[in-house]
Amino acid sequence: MKIAKFGGSSVADASQIKKVLKIFNEDNERLVMVVSAPGKRFDGDIKVTDMLIDLYHLVISNHPSKEIDEQINRILERFQLIEEELQFQHSLLSHFKEKLKFHIAEITEPARLLDALKSSGEDFNAELIAAYNTEQGIETLYMNPDDIGLYVTDEPGNAMVREESFEAIKNRLPRDRKVIIPGFFGVSESNQIVTFSRGGSDLTGAIVARALDADLYENYTDVSGIFSANPMIIPNPAQIEELTYDEMRELSYAGFNVFHDEAIAPLYSKGIPVVIKNTNRPDDSGTFIVPNRKAEGVVGVSCDKGFVSINMKKYLMNREIGFTRKLLSILEALGISYEHIPSGIDNVSIILREHQLIDKEGLLIEQIEKTLNVDQLSIEKNLAILMIVGEGMKTAVGTANKATQAFRDHNINLKMINQGSSEISMMFGIEEKDATNALKAVYNAYF
Ligand SMILES: Nc1ncnc2c1ncn2[C@@H]1O[C@H](COP(=O)(O)OP(=O)(O)O)[C@@H](O)[C@H]1O
Numbered sequence: 001m002k003i004a005k006f007g008g009s010s011v012a013d014a015s016q017i018k019k020v021l022k023i024f025n026e027d028n029e030r031l032v033m034v035v036s037a038p039g040k041r042f043d044g045d046i047k048v049t050d051m052l053i054d055l056y057h058l059v060i061s062n063h064p065s066k067e068i069d070e071q072i073n074r075i076l077e078r079f080q081l082i083e084e085e086l087q088f089q090h091s092l093l094s095h096f097k098e099k100l101k102f103h104i105a106e107i108t109e110p111a112r113l114l115d116a117l118k119s120s121g122e123d124f125n126a127e128l129i130a131a132y133n134t135e136q137g138i139e140t141l142y143m144n145p146d147d148i149g150l151y152v153t154d155e156p157g158n159a160m161v162r163e164e165s166f167e168a169i170k171n172r173l174p175r176d177r178k179v180i181i182p183g184f185f186g187v188s189e190s191n192q193i194v195t196f197s198r199g200g201s202d203l204t205g206a207i208v209a210r211a212l213d214a215d216l217y218e219n220y221t222d223v224s225g226i227f228s229a230n231p232m233i234i235p236n237p238a239q240i241e242e243l244t245y246d247e248m249r250e251l252s253y254a255g256f257n258v259f260h261d262e263a264i265a266p267l268y269s270k271g272i273p274v275v276i277k278n279t280n281r282p283d284d285s286g287t288f289i290v291p292n293r294k295a296e297g298v299v300g301v302s303c304d305k306g307f308v309s310i311n312m313k314k315y316l317m318n319r320e321i322g323f324t325r326k327l328l329s330i331l332e333a334l335g336i337s338y339e340h341i342p343s344g345i346d347n348v349s350i351i352l353r354e355h356q357l358i359d360k361e362g363l364l365i366e367q368i369e370k371t372l373n374v375d376q377l378s379i380e381k382n383l384a385i386l387m388i389v390g391e392g393m394k395t396a397v398g399t400a401n402k403a404t405q406a407f408r409d410h411n412i413n414l415k416m417i418n419q420g421s422s423e424i425s426m427m428f429g430i431e432e433k434d435a436t437n438a439l440k441a442v443y444n445a446y447f
């Protein structure tokens with residue numbers, strides 16, 4: 001059995017939806033399909049998820065109801081166009097309008113309202129596509145996360161799957177009919193809609209694949225696989241045939257947003273392979289993501305912005321037992337997670353995503369000063385992290401050389417280097433302003 005997830009670009013309009021349904025219907029192994037909200041149809045278009053977020057802001061800032069209604073209509077027009085172009089007979093538009101109005105009228109807590117509205121793009125699309133497929137003669141069930149038992153933690157906008165979901169989904173999903181599920185959200189213990197982080201429909205697909213012990217998780221998008229670098233920055237980058245789970249996780253975490261960095265986690269224990277494929281060119285072989293592979297050298301280079309480094313220096317830090325534990329306790333108490341901790345004998349830095357510090361920067365600094373008594377403390381913002389990744393790096397000699405030489409040749413100031421113990425990735429901290437040049441220089445050094 002295969003689980004197929006189709007991203008926003010694959011379900012952005014009627015012609016894309018027809019391609020998607022052709023792929024879904026032509027293979028009986030494809031029992032379950034997960035869909036995103038309609039994405040961008042052209043450069044400059046707005047994703048339905050972003051239109052829903054705008055709707056939330058209008059509601060929450062008490063804009064006149066006329067403006068709120070206009071935004072609701074703009075969102076419904078996307079679905080109306082899809083219905084018209086599909087020549088769909090049983091319009092769902094008034095039902096969708098009622099659902100949006102219901103969320104706005106009933107949900108008072110802002111973070112809850114945001115998640116309920118944000119989830120609606122996926123929810124409406126799944127219901128519409130399932131009804132259309134049924135109308136075309138292929139009985140297709142729409143099942144939402146509540147129906148299938150996709151239970152998540154209660155962290156608005158950043159949910160994680162709860163363990164009991166796998167058993168529930170396995171028991172509740174029928175095997176005798178095609179099913180379409182909206183991606184991107186689950187339900188919490190208190191029965192609230194909670195979304196994953198952005199791009200999270202990939203996670204829904206992975207969760208369903210694990211629950212049904214699928215043979216393959218197919219992730220359809222608008223490119224024919226994963227490239228060695230972001231194609232928006234590097235023209236015609238080399239395509240990757242096969243990646244390991246660990247390589248994918250490292251690369252997607254640091255900027256390969258073609259696949260959500262947390263979507264590998266549910267697949268690990270069962271070793272379910274993933275293939276990234278192109279809805280517009282379904283016969284292209286795509287990129288496989290597998291538990292293990294024979295690897296040589298560097299497979300990909302990625303770069304992501306928006307990092308902060310909190311740098312601490314204290315003379316004889318290496319002799320102070322418990323220093324790092326106290327530091328990590330401060331982060332834990334403030335609910336902050338970190339990405340890297342490069343350190344020296346008398347200094348340590350914590351690398352964080354900048355958004356983690358919203359509303360917490362002052363408190364964090366205060367706590368560090370009060371508890372750790374450091375000699376120097378500074379915050380460096382606007383950092384980018386460039387990663388080179390490849391299982392083959394474990395055995396290759398001189399890998400770092402090429403990158404550092406590329407930085408030197410392009411006059412790029414290297415702020416830090418870190419290699420994890422798994423030796424499949426190397427991280428370079430640079431200034432955000434250098435990110436594009438650095439990626440180009442390092443890509444050319446390896447490929
Ligand atoms: N290394 C990479 N390989 C392939 N695509 C990449 C890579 N890095 C970034 N991308 C971008 O990811 C896009 C697909 O992801 P996304 O926009 O989330 O698609 P979808 O709408 O299918 O969810 C591609 O169009 C491409 O521009």
Ligand SMILES: N[C@@H](CC(=O)OP(=O)(O)O)C(=O)O
Nearest residue numbers: 007008036049198199200201
């Ligand atoms: N629609 C959501 C979730 C998602 O996964 O979308 P996509 O498959 O288009 O990346 C978002 O824009 O974040």
